[in-house]
Amino acid sequence: MSLFIIPAAKTQPIDFLHKSYIRIGSYTKLLNEFPEKQAKIWRNTGKPYEMEIAREGLSISDVIKYLSTETYFDLMKIPYPTDQKGVIEKLMEDNIVIKIHSKYAITNLGALLFAKELKDFGSVERKSVRVIVYKGTNKVETEREQIGAKGYALGFAGMVNWINGQLPANEEIGKALRTESRMYPEIAIRELVGNLLIHQDLNSKGFPMIEIFTDRIEFTNPGEPIVNPDRFIDAYNSRNDKLADLMRRMGFCEEKGSGMDKVFYYNEIYQLPPINVLIVEGRTRVTIYAYKTLNDLDKKEKIRACYQHACLRYVSNDKMTNQSLRERFQIEDQNAATASRIIKDALEEGVIKLEDPENKSRKYTKYIPYWA
Known part of the structure; x- marks a missing residue:
C-alpha cells in the first residue's frame, strides 16, 4: 500500500494528471466546477485581504482626492497635520496607504473604510452595505432600499441612524410629555452593524446586507463564522484583524469580545425573543426579533x-x-x-x-x- 499526503492548496491549485481538484465537504470535485473557489486560490498571495492593493500609482494629492483623510483624523481624535506629507505618514502607520517605489497605493483596508466613493475601487465596490425595508414579514414587497456608497467609516453613523429611523417605536406617555422608545435597543443595532462589517469573509463573493421586516431584522454577511455560533456571547476571533482594530479604535465597536455580550444583554432587557444565528449557504445570518409574549x-x-x-x-x-x-x-x-x-x-x-x-x-x- 502506498500513502500519498497532498498538501492543501495555497497560492495555486493542486493538479493530478493535469486536472485540478478541490475538497468540498467529504467529496473530491473538479476545481473548474467551482469558479469562485478557483479564483480565491489564485488570488491568495499570502497577504490578508485588507493589505491587498485597491489602487496604485498615486501621488499624495491623488490619495487625498480618493480618501476622506479628514474623517480618519476626526475619528482618531488626532489634530490634522499642517502639510500633506504629515497626512500620508500617519495613514501609512495604519496601513491605509503604502509606498511602492516613488508612488503611493491605497490598500483595500483604506478603501473599505475611507473611500469617498466605493465605486472608485473595483476591489471593494461590491462590499458596500445593502439595507432593505420590506412591507411585511416576507420579501414580496420592498418599501425602500439604501446602498452604502461611501467607505464604512464615513457612512457608519448615518447608516445606523437611517436603520433606527425605519424601525417601529412604542409611544410612552410620561408625566409631562409623550416620548417614543424604539422597539429594538439602539445599542444592539449599532453593535450588530459593526459586527456585520468586521466579521464578514472579505474573500467571499457577496456583500453585507441588513433586511428589516415588520417582525424582525436580519443581519447577513458573506462567509461562515470562525467561532461556533453557540459561543458568540463569550468568544472573540476575527478573520479581519486590521479592520477590526481600526474600527475599534475609531469607536465603531466595543473592545474585543464585549460587543455581542451587549447585544444579548440589551435583548434581554427589552424582553425580546432570543437572538438566532444561522449559517445559510456560506453566509452567516443573525436575527433579532420584535417583542413576543x-x-x-x-x-x-x-x-x-x-x-x-x-x-x-x-x-x-x-x-x-x-x-x-x-x-x-x-x-x-x-x-x-x-x-x-x-x-x-x-x-x-x-x-x-x-x-x-x-x-x-x-x-x-x-x-x-x-x-x-
Whole structure:
C-alpha cells in the first residue's frame, strides 16, 4: 500500500494528471466546477485581504482626492497635520496607504473604510452595505432600499441612524410629555452593524446586507463564522484583524469580545425573543426579533432564550437559577413551575448543565452553559 499526503492548496491549485481538484465537504470535485473557489486560490498571495492593493500609482494629492483623510483624523481624535506629507505618514502607520517605489497605493483596508466613493475601487465596490425595508414579514414587497456608497467609516453613523429611523417605536406617555422608545435597543443595532462589517469573509463573493421586516431584522454577511455560533456571547476571533482594530479604535465597536455580550444583554432587557444565528449557504445570518409574549414563543425559542440567559450569567461571573430565568421572562413567582419546565427542556436538549451535580437542593440549584 502506498500513502500519498497532498498538501492543501495555497497560492495555486493542486493538479493530478493535469486536472485540478478541490475538497468540498467529504467529496473530491473538479476545481473548474467551482469558479469562485478557483479564483480565491489564485488570488491568495499570502497577504490578508485588507493589505491587498485597491489602487496604485498615486501621488499624495491623488490619495487625498480618493480618501476622506479628514474623517480618519476626526475619528482618531488626532489634530490634522499642517502639510500633506504629515497626512500620508500617519495613514501609512495604519496601513491605509503604502509606498511602492516613488508612488503611493491605497490598500483595500483604506478603501473599505475611507473611500469617498466605493465605486472608485473595483476591489471593494461590491462590499458596500445593502439595507432593505420590506412591507411585511416576507420579501414580496420592498418599501425602500439604501446602498452604502461611501467607505464604512464615513457612512457608519448615518447608516445606523437611517436603520433606527425605519424601525417601529412604542409611544410612552410620561408625566409631562409623550416620548417614543424604539422597539429594538439602539445599542444592539449599532453593535450588530459593526459586527456585520468586521466579521464578514472579505474573500467571499457577496456583500453585507441588513433586511428589516415588520417582525424582525436580519443581519447577513458573506462567509461562515470562525467561532461556533453557540459561543458568540463569550468568544472573540476575527478573520479581519486590521479592520477590526481600526474600527475599534475609531469607536465603531466595543473592545474585543464585549460587543455581542451587549447585544444579548440589551435583548434581554427589552424582553425580546432570543437572538438566532444561522449559517445559510456560506453566509452567516443573525436575527433579532420584535417583542413576543412568553406564550407566543415556541419550545425551541424558549430553550434558546434559556441557553443565552445561562451564557450571560456565566460571563458575568454569576449562574442561572430558576429565579433569574423568571426575571428574564417576567414570570410571576407563583408560576415558578413554568420556568422549571423551560429549564428541564434545556437540560434535556443538552445546552445547559447543572453547576453542581451533587447538589440535591432544588431551591439552590444553579445552571451553566454546556461548554463551561
